[in-house]
Amino acid sequence: MPIKLYDLVTKRGTGVFFSNNCSPVRLALLAKGVDFVTEEVEYPDLRFTWTPVLAKELGVEKATAPFIECEDGKHVMDSLTIALWLDKTYPDRYNLFLPEAELPVDVESQDYKQAVQRFEKMEEELNDLIAQVDELYGPRIVSQLDAESGSYWVEKNGYGKDEWKNLVATQNDPSKVQTIQRTLGKLAEEHLTGGASFLTSATKPGFTDFVMVGISRLLRSLSAQLYRETFQGPKSGQFANWALRMDEAFPLADIRARDLQD
Ligand SMILES: N[C@@H](CCC(=O)N[C@@H](CS)C(=O)NCC(=O)O)C(=O)O
Structure with a gap:
């Protein structure tokens, strides 16, 4: 089975x-x-x-x-x-x-344990990016959920009434995209340098890359345009090439067929 x-x-x-x-x-x-x-x-x-x-x-x-x-x-x-x-x-x-x-x-090897530790450190580094992505993703995901699940989502993420209203009102603010581009650009400079094709290792993708694909999915599933402007945009440094490589390795056709188009 x-x-x-x-x-x-x-x-x-x-x-x-x-x-x-x-x-x-x-x-x-x-x-x-x-x-x-x-x-x-x-x-x-x-x-x-x-x-x-x-x-x-x-x-x-x-x-x-x-x-x-x-x-x-x-x-x-x-x-x-x-x-x-x-x-x-x-x-x-x-x-x-x-x-x-x-x-x-x-x-059980030291090398493996250290690699997991490197992953955990990198995951912490990604928290800022997730918070920035959440500002665009939050209002958009709630608009796709039924009313009860939408209210549950807002509440479980700790948004106060005014804070949520403000987030919805500013969801198309271009500065939010620019902030994500800057963060991705910085991450690319730090982690996709010296000819490295992937985040986990120079030549092969691994779990850190998979987590980054997960973050990109928050935008990609809900807005093709936002995905283009961030993960595929030239302002995000080497991430555009990385995204192409990840798509080639994992086409995920059945998943992407359900993404919203705008
Ligand atoms: N640390 C967990 C986090 C899992 C998590 O929070 N998943 C979210 C979806 S992305 C969830 O299921 N939330 C359900 C809920 O909060 O009720 C993991 O990496 O799997």
């Missing part, structure tokens, strides 16, 4: 795949070449169907996407936990954190 990847969408069957945490796991499964199927879930499915199940099984407070169902019916939740589980369970396939290293993956 294939692994099941529970991926969050705005509407099962037709809505966009927007989740920045789910995409990295999808790419990790593809990189590993593991047989998997997608189970689409909406916010209410997580809250009302899966939270009781995973709270009991895993002791978590609430179910969040992504989680996977393994062949034995057990679940693993949280994108990094799933990536580490994949490397441990399928050591003879692609190394997600040290993609240039020889196989099998040795998850």
Whole structure:
């Protein structure tokens, strides 16, 4: 039986795949070449169907996407936990954190542990970018959700009434795009230098690249124009070339077919 990847969408069957945490796991499964199927879930499915199940099984407070169902019916939740589980369970396939290293993956080696630490450091560095992307993504994702899920989203992200009103009113402010371009440009200068084609290693993409694809998906799923202006724009430095390389490696045709066009 294939692994099941529970991926969050705005509407099962037709809505966009927007989740920045789910995409990295999808790419990790593809990189590993593991047989998997997608189970689409909406916010209410997580809250009302899966939270009781995973709270009991895993002791978590609430179910969040992504989680996977393994062949034995057990679940693993949280994108990094799933990536580490994949490397441990399928050591003879692609190394997600040290993609240039020889196989099998040795998850106990110092090199591997250091690579995971580098990933965690980089992930922290990406928090500013996520916050900037959220300013454009927030109003747009809420407009795609049903009213109840939209209110849940605004509340769970801690927006006060006036703050949310202001965010909606300023969602087309060009300075927001420029801020993201500047941040991407800086990240590219720091991490895509000296001929490096990818963030995780010079020649092969890995989990850091997959996380970046996840961040780009927050915009790409909701606005082709915003994606063009940020991740594909010349002002974002080497990210435009990186984005092309990632598309070539992972075309994700079924996912991208659901993206909104503007
Ligand atoms: N650290 C977790 C974060 C997962 C997460 O927050 N997922 C969001 C979707 S991107 C979610 O499921 N939210 C549901 C909710 O807050 O009710 C991971 O990396 O998987």
